[in-house]
Amino acid sequence: MKSVIINDYDIAIYSIWYAILNDTERFINDIINAKINIQEWEIQKNIYNKSLEEKIYSYDLAFATYFLNRTNRSGIITGGPIGGKNQNGKxxxxxxxxxxxxxxxxxxxxxYKNKIQLYNMEANDFIDKIILRHNPNEIFTFFDPPYYEQGKNLYTNFFKHEDHLNLQEKINNLSDYYWILTYDNKDEILSIYEDYSKYLYSINYSASNVRKAKEILIPSIKVKLDSIDSINIETI
Structure with a gap:
């Protein structure tokens, strides 16, 4: 592995990565000592809400976000605690x-921290300032933008329709690059990326009820896709 580049515009998720890479021992010790109960969940939820308002990196935000990711349904911060606050779930x-x-x-x-570059940038800026500065044959990018329909309910930083359009315009500049893009299966996304090859693949959702749904996978013209192992892709 030459290097890995991680970018997340959500300051809370960025903070997790930063703390793991730069304050590893403290992070591990706090995991060891953390009590996994509803009382601690409430404490970490309050820390998360308060720290998020600052919109800057903090260790407390990093650990609170990580705690909630591991104890909330599907790891979603707004998903609520696994088993419910009364812990009467399955x-x-x-x-x-x-x-x-x-x-x-x-x-x-x-x-591998010496081989990991970490950024907290808006997606379009990241394309301009980071991706496009690399040789197209020496970088592979996985884009994972917010869902089109449920983004506002799942993410701190969600997209409006025009944001999805703006991202597509930037991605148009990456025709010489290797990349893939995933989205929820919505007609609006199919329309926005009408000039690209599109595939469907199955994914399990469990934020509230466990169910299997299909998502869209869009590759650059330089990427060839095949079904592998348990992942079956279907051409749209």
Missing amino acids: YKLDCRSNKSDLIRKIVRISD
Whole structure:
């Protein structure tokens, strides 16, 4: 691996990455010592809400966001605690918080920190200032913009229709680059990317009710896709 470039405009998600890369030992110790219960969930939720208002990196925001990601339904901050506040659901708050497994992954990421570049940039700026400065044959980009329909309910930084259009205009400048783009399966997205090849693939959703839905995958003209293992893609 030569290097990995991570960009997230959500300051909370960016903060997680920054803390893991730059304050690894403290982050691991806090995972070890964290109590996984509703009382702690309430504390971390309050820290998240307060810290997010500052709109700048903070360690407290990083850990609170990570705690909520591991204890909320589907890892969505607005999803509410797994099992509900009364913990009477089928799954309990700690079902996604295997501490030894989480720590192992964090250590693994930290081992490569000298090969990881981290940014907190708006997508269009990131394309102009980072992607387009690289040789097209030496970089592969995965774009994961907010969902078109449910973005406002799932993300701190969601897109309006014109934002999706603006991103598409920027991506048009990347015809010589390798990239893929994923979206929820909506007619508006199919229309915006009407000049591109489009595929459907299945994904499990469990923010409220477990269900299987199809998402759109759009590759650049330089990327060739095939179904692999358990992932089956269908041409639209």
